[in-house]
Amino acid sequence: GQQLNQSPQSMFIQEGEDVSMNCTSSSIFNTWLWYKQDPGEGPVLLIALYKAGELTSNGRLTAQFGITRKDSFLNISASIPSDVGIYFCAGQGKGSNYKLTFGKGTLLTVNP
Amino acid sequence: DAGVTQSPTHLIKTRGQQVTLRCSPKSGHDTVSWYQQALGQGPQFIFQYYEEEERQRGNFPDRFSGHQFPNYSSELNVNALLLGDSALYLCASTRGGFGYEQYFGPGTRLTVT
Numbered sequence: 101g102q103q104l105n106q107s108p109q110s111m112f113i114q115e116g117e118d119v120s121m122n123c124t125s126s127s128i129f130n131t132w133l134w135y136k137q138d139p140g141e142g143p144v145l146l147i148a149l150y151k152a153g154e155l156t157s158n159g160r161l162t163a164q165f166g167i168t169r170k171d172s173f174l175n176i177s178a179s180i181p182s183d184v185g186i187y188f189c190a191g192q193g194k195g196s197n198y199k200l201t202f203g204k205g206t207l208l209t210v211n212p
Numbered sequence: 213d214a215g216v217t218q219s220p221t222h223l224i225k226t227r228g229q230q231v232t233l234r235c236s237p238k239s240g241h242d243t244v245s246w247y248q249q250a251l252g253q254g255p256q257f258i259f260q261y262y263e264e265e266e267r268q269r270g271n272f273p274d275r276f277s278g279h280q281f282p283n284y285s286s287e288l289n290v291n292a293l294l295l296g297d298s299a300l301y302l303c304a305s306t307r308g309g310f311g312y313e314q315y316f317g318p319g320t321r322l323t324v325t
Contacts, residue, residue, distance in 0.1 A: 104254075131312055142216070142302050142316035143255070150312075188254050192312070198268040199245065200304075200314060202254030 106189055106203030114211050119176040121206045123189030131192040132165050132172040133200065136185045143188055147174070179210050214239045216317035218303050224323045225293050233288045233320045237305030244286040245314060246278060247302040255302055261286050290322075298324045 106123045113119055123132070131150055135143035147158050149165035149172060156163055162175045172189055186207050190200040217236045225231050237244050243262045247255035257270035261280035275291045284305075290297055300321050304314035 106254075133313065135316075140318075142304075142318045145313060145315060148313050190254075198243075198260045198262075199257035199270060200247075200255075201257070204252075204254050 104189060104191060104201055104203040106206055108206060109204070110207040110209070112209045112211065113179055115179060115181060117179055119179055119183075119208060120173065121187060121189075121208075122171060122173045123191075123203050124171045125191060125193075125201075126170070127193055128169040129172075129191035129193050129201075130169070132163070133190045134161075134163050134172070134174045135188045135190060137188060137205070138185045146187075176208075179208075181210050181212050184208060184210050216241075216303055216305050216315055218301075218317040218320050220320060221318070222321045222323075224325060227293055227295060227324055229293050230289065230291045231293060231322060233290075233301050233303075233322070234285065235288070235303030235305075235317060236285045237303075238315050241305035241307045241315070242284050243306045243308070244280060244284065245304045245306070246286070246288045247304065247316075248272070249300040249302055249319070251299075258288070293324045295324050298322060 133148045134146045137143045147163040152169050154165040160177045164173045186205040188205045189203045219234045245260040246258040249255040258272050259269040260267050264280045277289045280286045300319040302319045303317045306314045
């Protein structure tokens, strides 16, 4: 089945630093999404990507849909303490219009 | 604009019992998906409902069943609970019959003892 490998597993950074995380798949995905989850809450949609090569920004967040359609990247610039949380990539694969496949998440800790 | 709501927030059940979880989709959404999230893992797709029919199912046994009502709200039922069913159960909604841009509720934390 479709699997997503998300890295790194965790990150510890200083406030103000930039952050990069990525997600790779063994198969092609038609849509990539990035979510953030705070403790005790449901995931919140940050960015959705629909075309290979697409680069989309949402404030200090920028995400890219890889050219091979098997990967995606999320960058956070000038991190702040409220960026703390777990970031998940999710994809919709060919022949699976309805379900999202999630990575295992990247735990981000920001030291003020 | 009302977001996705779920009830109850927390639930404790005994092994072998049955449980029903409820979800109301975001205003304007007609499609509901259910996910199971174990501790330290990403959400795993259980199934999706559209037009009151189960449209796609993930790798979950028949003990997991669901229903969608005419007002688009949905229920997730789990029979013969196992200890391994302890997890956060998330409901997500979207519009237009496809799974793009699914919006999640806060989840129901189920503990099976």
